[in-house]
Amino acid sequence: MKTDEDFMRFAIKEAEKALEIDEVPIGAIVVCDGEIIGKGYNLKERDSDPTAHAEIIALKEAARKLKTWHLDNCDLYVTIEPCPMCAGAIVQARIRKLVFGAYDSKAGAVGSLYNIVEDERLNHQVSELKGGVLAAECRKLVQDFFKKLRNN
Amino acid sequence: MKTDEDFMRFAIKEAEKALEIDEVPIGAIVVCDGEIIGKGYNLKERDSDPTAHAEIIALKEAARKLKTWHLDNCDLYVTIEPCPMCAGAIVQARIRKLVFGAYDSKAGAVGSLYNIVEDERLNHQVSELKGGVLAAECRKLVQDFFKKLRNN
Numbered sequence: 001m002k003t004d005e006d007f008m009r010f011a012i013k014e015a016e017k018a019l020e021i022d023e024v025p026i027g028a029i030v031v032c033d034g035e036i037i038g039k040g041y042n043l044k045e046r047d048s049d050p051t052a053h054a055e056i057i058a059l060k061e062a063a064r065k066l067k068t069w070h071l072d073n074c075d076l077y078v079t080i081e082p083c084p085m086c087a088g089a090i091v092q093a094r095i096r097k098l099v100f101g102a103y104d105s106k107a108g109a110v111g112s113l114y115n116i117v118e119d120e121r122l123n124h125q126v127s128e129l130k131g132g133v134l135a136a137e138c139r140k141l142v143q144d145f146f147k148k149l150r151n152n
Numbered sequence: 153m154k155t156d157e158d159f160m161r162f163a164i165k166e167a168e169k170a171l172e173i174d175e176v177p178i179g180a181i182v183v184c185d186g187e188i189i190g191k192g193y194n195l196k197e198r199d200s201d202p203t204a205h206a207e208i209i210a211l212k213e214a215a216r217k218l219k220t221w222h223l224d225n226c227d228l229y230v231t232i233e234p235c236p237m238c239a240g241a242i243v244q245a246r247i248r249k250l251v252f253g254a255y256d257s258k259a260g261a262v263g264s265l266y267n268i269v270e271d272e273r274l275n276h277q278v279s280e281l282k283g284g285v286l287a288a289e290c291r292k293l294v295q296d297f298f299k300k301l302r303n304n
Contacts, residue, residue, distance in 0.1 A: 050211055050221040050245035056203055069202040084268050085244055088237025088261070093202035106275070109240070113273055114266065116236050121265055123258070 004077070004099050007031055008134045011077045011101070014041040014054060015141050021046060025141040028054035028078035030062035030071065030095075037074070038062030054078060055086035059093050071095055079138035081108035081131060087116035090126065097128040101138025156229070156251050159183055160286045163229045163253070166193040166206060167293050173198060177293040180206035180230035182214035182223065182247075189226070190214030206230060207238035211245050223247055231290035233260035233283060239268035242278065249280035253290025 007029060014027025018041035030038030040057025044050065055078050063069050075097035076090060082100065087109035090098055098117055100110060109116045110131065117126045159181060166179025170193035182190030192209025196202065207230050215221050227249040228242060234252065239261035242250055250269055252262060261268045262283065269278045 044221050044244075048215050048219050048221050050215055050223065051203065051208055051241050052221075053244075059202055063200050063202055067200050069196050069200050069204075071202065083240055083244070084236055084261070084266075084274075085240025086237075088235055088240050089203050092196075092205075092235070092237055106273070109236070113271070114236075119265070121258075122236075 002034065004130060004133050007036075007075075007077045008079070008099065008101060008138070010036060010039075011054075011079050012134065012137060012141070014039055014058075015079045015138070018042045018054070019141065019145060025145050026054045026078065026080045028058040028076060030058045030074050030076050032062065032066070032071070032074045037065045051085065053083065053086050055082055056089055059089055059095075063093065069093060075099065075128075077133075079134075080104050080142060081110050081112060082117075083107045084109040084114060084116060087114070090117050091119075091122055091124050094124045095126055097130075098126045099130045099133050101133055102135045102142070103131060154186065156282060156285050159188075159227075159229045160231070160251065160253060160290070162188060162191075163206075163231050164286065164289060164293070166191055166210075167231045167290070170194045170206070171293065171297060177297050178206045178230065178232045180210040180228060182210045182226050182228050184214065184218070184223070184226045189217045203237065205235065205238050207234055208241055211241055211247075215245065221245060227251065227280075229285075232256050232294060233262050233264060234269075235259045236261040236266060236268060239266070242269050243271075243274050243276050246276045247278055249282075250278045251282045251285050253285055254287040254294070255283060
């Protein structure tokens with residue numbers, strides 16, 4: 001049985017793929033019955049797509065595989081706290097459990113600026129929420145990326 | 153020179169296309185220099201895609217056409233107040249002006265439950281925001297859809 005940390009390492013692997021092509025290194029996976037059915041990393045620049053965040057890509061892949069947008073039995077793991085768009089997408093997809101790595105004090109919508117995935121006014125809330133899993137590792141990837149960018 | 157009402161009528165036309173295939177009738181367009189460069193309507197059921205809202209589809213098409221995710225000079229028109237996911241996507245795309253039809257008291261994130269597109273803590277805010285344009289017409293489309301659904 002895999003732990004949340006185990007699954008987060010898969011999300012970190014996705015983030016590392018973004019790094020290789022100079023995208024902000026954020027990665028996500030969707031897990032259903034212990035199996036990874038969606039993976040994604042940030043592709044905003046490469047795809048010229050404002051919505052191409054790791055979470056959105058992973059959610060879309062999972063939905064394609066299950067042939068439904070209802071991902072009620074699915075869990076999402078992402079290396080950085082989701083932004084409002086991605087937190088909203090998690091609600092749209094009816095994700096069961098959300099696990100994220102580092103908090104994002106500037107744009108995070110799952111505790112930092114908002115808490116969209118637990119807002120009882122919306123028609124869905126996640127059943128389980130865990131932030132801070134392998135946070136240092138997840139944060140370091142992004143910090144190193146921006147440090148390198150500033151030095152170039 | 154087209155008015156906001158003129159452009160909203162194009163968004164309504166998109167909503168009507170959703171109606172024809174039994175999707176929730178919400179439509180959106182993206183306008184750049186007076187020209188429509190992105191169009192979309194809700195395709196969540198048909199595409200089994202939790203992110204396939206009108207706004208997301210229109211934003212993606214506009215970005216594909218302009219070959220960039222920076223839609224700084226673009227305006228978005230949508231028949232219903234955007235949800236958190238779509239409001240977040242509008243911020244991600246750096247949309248200039250947002251015009252919507254009917255308010256959505258249950259899930260609206262542009263005045264009703266949140267105001268994500270004018271949140272100064274995020275790294276972008278729309279320069280202009282107008283809600284309630286042709287609101288009665290936009291609302292009626294959705295209300296009639298759900299009324300019919302309940303009667304079936």
